Amino acid sequence: MSVSSTAQVPPWRAISAGASASFVGIGLARFVYTPLLPELIRDGWFSQTAGAYLGAANLAGYLIGALAARRVSRRLGDLRALRWSMVLATVSILACCVPVSVTWFFLWRLASGLAGGVIMVRVAGAVLPHLPDRRRGLAGGAVFLGLGLGIAATGTLIPLLLDHGLRVTWIGLAILCAVLTAFSWSGWPTPASAPSTAPRVASLRKPVRRGTGSLELNLALGEYGMLCVSLVPTMEFLVDFVSRGLGEGAGRGSLVWIVYGLGAIAGPTTYGLLADRIGFPATIRLTSVVQAAALVVLCTTHGLLPIMLLSAVIGSFPPGIVPVFLGRVHQLVPRGPETQAAAWGRATIVSALLLALSSYGFSYLFDRSDGDHRLLFTLGVAAVAVGLLLDGACHLVRSRASARRPDTEQAVEVAGR
Numbered sequence: 001m002s003v004s005s006t007a008q009v010p011p012w013r014a015i016s017a018g019a020s021a022s023f024v025g026i027g028l029a030r031f032v033y034t035p036l037l038p039e040l041i042r043d044g045w046f047s048q049t050a051g052a053y054l055g056a057a058n059l060a061g062y063l064i065g066a067l068a069a070r071r072v073s074r075r076l077g078d079l080r081a082l083r084w085s086m087v088l089a090t091v092s093i094l095a096c097c098v099p100v101s102v103t104w105f106f107l108w109r110l111a112s113g114l115a116g117g118v119i120m121v122r123v124a125g126a127v128l129p130h131l132p133d134r135r136r137g138l139a140g141g142a143v144f145l146g147l148g149l150g151i152a153a154t155g156t157l158i159p160l161l162l163d164h165g166l167r168v169t170w171i172g173l174a175i176l177c178a179v180l181t182a183f184s185w186s187g188w189p190t191p192a193s194a195p196s197t198a199p200r201v202a203s204l205r206k207p208v209r210r211g212t213g214s215l216e217l218n219l220a221l222g223e224y225g226m227l228c229v230s231l232v233p234t235m236e237f238l239v240d241f242v243s244r245g246l247g248e249g250a251g252r253g254s255l256v257w258i259v260y261g262l263g264a265i266a267g268p269t270t271y272g273l274l275a276d277r278i279g280f281p282a283t284i285r286l287t288s289v290v291q292a293a294a295l296v297v298l299c300t301t302h303g304l305l306p307i308m309l310l311s312a313v314i315g316s317f318p319p320g321i322v323p324v325f326l327g328r329v330h331q332l333v334p335r336g337p338e339t340q341a342a343a344w345g346r347a348t349i350v351s352a353l354l355l356a357l358s359s360y361g362f363s364y365l366f367d368r369s370d371g372d373h374r375l376l377f378t379l380g381v382a383a384v385a386v387g388l389l390l391d392g393a394c395h396l397v398r399s400r401a402s403a404r405r406p407d408t409e410q411a412v413e414v415a416g417r
Helices: 011-031 033-042 048-076 078-095 102-130 136-143 145-162 166-184 198-204 210-245 249-278 280-300 304-315 317-332 337-368 373-404 407-416
Strands: none
Touching: 011 033, 011 048, 011 078, 011 102, 011 136, 011 145, 011 166, 033 048, 033 145, 033 166, 033 210, 033 249, 048 078, 048 102, 048 210, 048 337, 078 102, 078 166, 102 136, 102 337, 136 145, 136 249, 136 317, 145 166, 145 249, 145 317, 210 249, 210 280, 210 304, 210 317, 210 337, 210 373, 249 280, 249 304, 249 317, 280 304, 280 317, 280 373, 304 317, 317 337, 337 373
16 A cells, blocks of 8 residues: 555645545544533543543643654654554544543543644645645645544534444544545655755745744744634533533534534635735734634623534634644745744644643633633633734734845845745
């Protein structure tokens, strides 16, 4: 099933392999837990406290995977790292069909997060350099479309599978992951088929001052991390908020998650197209403001219909900001695929660390506040606000650097982008 070192694959095949990886390792392996949490508690698999903390295990594994991704890639190569990460994610979902103990569940949720961290760091570098330069925002959105599809799958498949019990649900999802892993196995592009455009871009960017670029990149990574923190309350507790917090029941909670998944499907390509039209920084600012507004309304509304509409908006954000920030990082570090991959790895590590810490923090607050969902959503708004402040600081650094830089140097920078 291996791909020869000289083999080339069509662009659609490479994109579908990347989308399958983001579906299995991130979309399904991470988000499968949210709609299942009420059922896990209701059926007595875990207590409310244990269930909340187990939700954070995947994010802890995600941090470990992001930290280890570069080393794993050097040891195995991108293709093997991505293939076997998908296998690990599949096995971890299958293992969850047996509630041996909290420790057993924690370790396998940790393993699924590890696989997702490796995939998040390496999948873009394994696919995007092999595609045409134009419409890179849309291409990135297509790769991470799998993330949105995975979220949607948890909302549509899980209610159907739950009719047959929790164990069958985990097994059915594992079978789906196995099918996609097999489908993508021979669809990855190889390094030999990548266009050699990196040296040209690197030479155009030589005059840029590294000190300013480094500060701007660090601010952008901080912004990405804070926006990821804002995702956690709804990512983990939205279904529980509707089904138990509002007393609407598991059926309507699952319905809200389906709508969330529909938004997740639209997010990557919509955000990518928007970035191609107005630029990555403007897209980040616009979507952040919209996300903050949606969370504010969620904190104050009680009706099921407005919550469903808000869920579509909120659901577009987790997968949608990934290709946008990926493009932003590539703008700030356009010195070749490996350098870009390293910078994106840093971004993933920052986001994974803050996701893991905030997930445990939100779980603690949820337990201590006797299940106050709206408190968590309010803190999500605060995280978006901090992200926007960092965005303003990033823009200020860029403006001052542009004012000091000679016109010819700015022209070279524009050409490099």
